[in-house]
Amino acid sequence: MQASHQEVLERYDAFRAQARDIAYQSLPKHLKSALTLAGIDHMALNAFAAWRNMSERKVDWDWEFSRGYKTFYPKAFDLSVWEGNRLSAMSLGRPTYHGTEMRLDFVERVPGTCLYAGDMFSISLLAYETYASLIGAKKIRIMNPLNDVLVKYYMSHGGFTLMPSKKGNPRYLVRDV
Amino acid sequence: MSEKSEYEKALEKAKKRAKELFEKVPEDIRKELEKETILGTPDNLKDRNDEKE
Numbered sequence: 001m002q003a004s005h006q007e008v009l010e011r012y013d014a015f016r017a018q019a020r021d022i023a024y025q026s027l028p029k030h031l032k033s034a035l036t037l038a039g040i041d042h043m044a045l046n047a048f049a050a051w052r053n054m055s056e057r058k059v060d061w062d063w064e065f066s067r068g069y070k071t072f073y074p075k076a077f078d079l080s081v082w083e084g085n086r087l088s089a090m091s092l093g094r095p096t097y098h099g100t101e102m103r104l105d106f107v108e109r110v111p112g113t114c115l116y117a118g119d120m121f122s123i124s125l126l127a128y129e130t131y132a133s134l135i136g137a138k139k140i141r142i143m144n145p146l147n148d149v150l151v152k153y154y155m156s157h158g159g160f161t162l163m164p165s166k167k168g169n170p171r172y173l174v175r176d177v
Numbered sequence: 178m179s180e181k182s183e184y185e186k187a188l189e190k191a192k193k194r195a196k197e198l199f200e201k202v203p204e205d206i207r208k209e210l211e212k213e214t215i216l217g218t219p220d221n222l223k224d225r226n227d228e229k230e
Contacts, residue, residue, distance in 0.1 A: 018184060026191035028199050060199040061219040069222060092222060096230050103219035109214050118211040130191045134183070143221040144192075149209045149217075158200070169230050170221060 008074040012135070016077055019131035026126060031119060032152055035125065036082045040066045044080040047087035056111035063108075066092055075099070077131045080125055086110070089120040093128055093143075101139040101174070102132035121150075132177045140177050144170035 003011070020037040027035070038044065040063065048063045069092060070076050076094035080087060089109040095102050109120040129140050142160070146152050151173065154160040160173040204212070 018187070020204075022191045024186070025188060026195040027180040028195065031199070042226055051184075056214070065219075065222065067191060072224065074195045103221070105217050106219055111214055118207045119199065120203075121210055121216050122202075122211070124197055124216075126191060126195055128196060132189055133187050133190060143217050145216060146218065147213055147216070149208065150206070152212070153203075153206045153209075158197075 007075060012075050013153075015134045016132060019077065019127055019134055020079065022130045022134075023123065023127035026130075027123065031116060031123070034083055034110055035088070035116065035123070037123070038080045038082065038091065040070075040078040040080050044087055044090060044094055045078060047085075048090070051087075051108075051111060054111040058111070059108065061108070063090055066090075069094075075135065077102070077128060079127050081109075083115060086117065088114055089124065090123040091128070095132075095135065096141075099135070100137055101141055102135070102137040102177070103141045103143050103172075104128045105143045117167055129177045138176060139174050141175040145173055 008039060016039060020039070024032065024037045045064060051057055056060045066078055070078060073094040076092065079091045081089040087110060091104065091107040093102060093104040093106070104124065105123055107115060116118065125140070125142070132140050142154070145154075151162060154173050155162055158175065160175045163172050163174055165171040
């Protein structure tokens with residue numbers, strides 16, 4: 001019998017919570033004492049409202065989208081990173097169609113000043129790789145990475161391979177988890 | 178394998194990975210990471226519903 005949508009949501013809620021907890025437990029001490037990890041819930045979306053009018057913001061994307069996304073993809077993973085009560089970053093991704101690979105689709109950190117700006121992508125990557133392991137995915141993808149300096153670094157030092165764009169799907173970095 | 182051991186296995190793996198991600202970052206890459214506010218694009222979140230993705 002196929003699991004109902006609600007059953008899948010609940011089962012993967014447990015994986016999501018575990019992945020955030022494990023990622024948090026694994027952070028270096030200075031980050032662990034300063035940051036907390038959570039999902040993208042109403043608190044995160046309320047805090048996001050303050051990002052909308054920040055002149056340094058590079059995209060005008062509305063994170064409210066994540067509500068529907070998580071309903072549409074019950075196995076998706078969402079992460080928010082907090083420094084005290086200040087929202088520092090959010091990210092969203094999902095397993096591929098066959099569930100063999102986990103996509104990290106989009107990360108945004110707070111525009112402007114962020115005390116731990118250089119760590120935000122790594123925290124997301126750690127949490128997504130952990131979630132991938134927990135749900136049985138074999139690989140992690142960073143979808144359509146735009147910064148070529150970081151692409152080269154992840155390829156030379158992070159064990160990633162760059163897969164070219166194909167049949168309407170964007171290029172991505174991929175590594176085993 | 179019990180759920181607890183899966184958790185512990187994932188925790189052990191994450192701790193090792195955290196060392197690579199946080200402790201071995203060259204200064205120029207750290208600066209690049211500090212400069213960027215986005216990774217990927219929101220377009221990645223469009224539903225392609227593609228079996229061959």
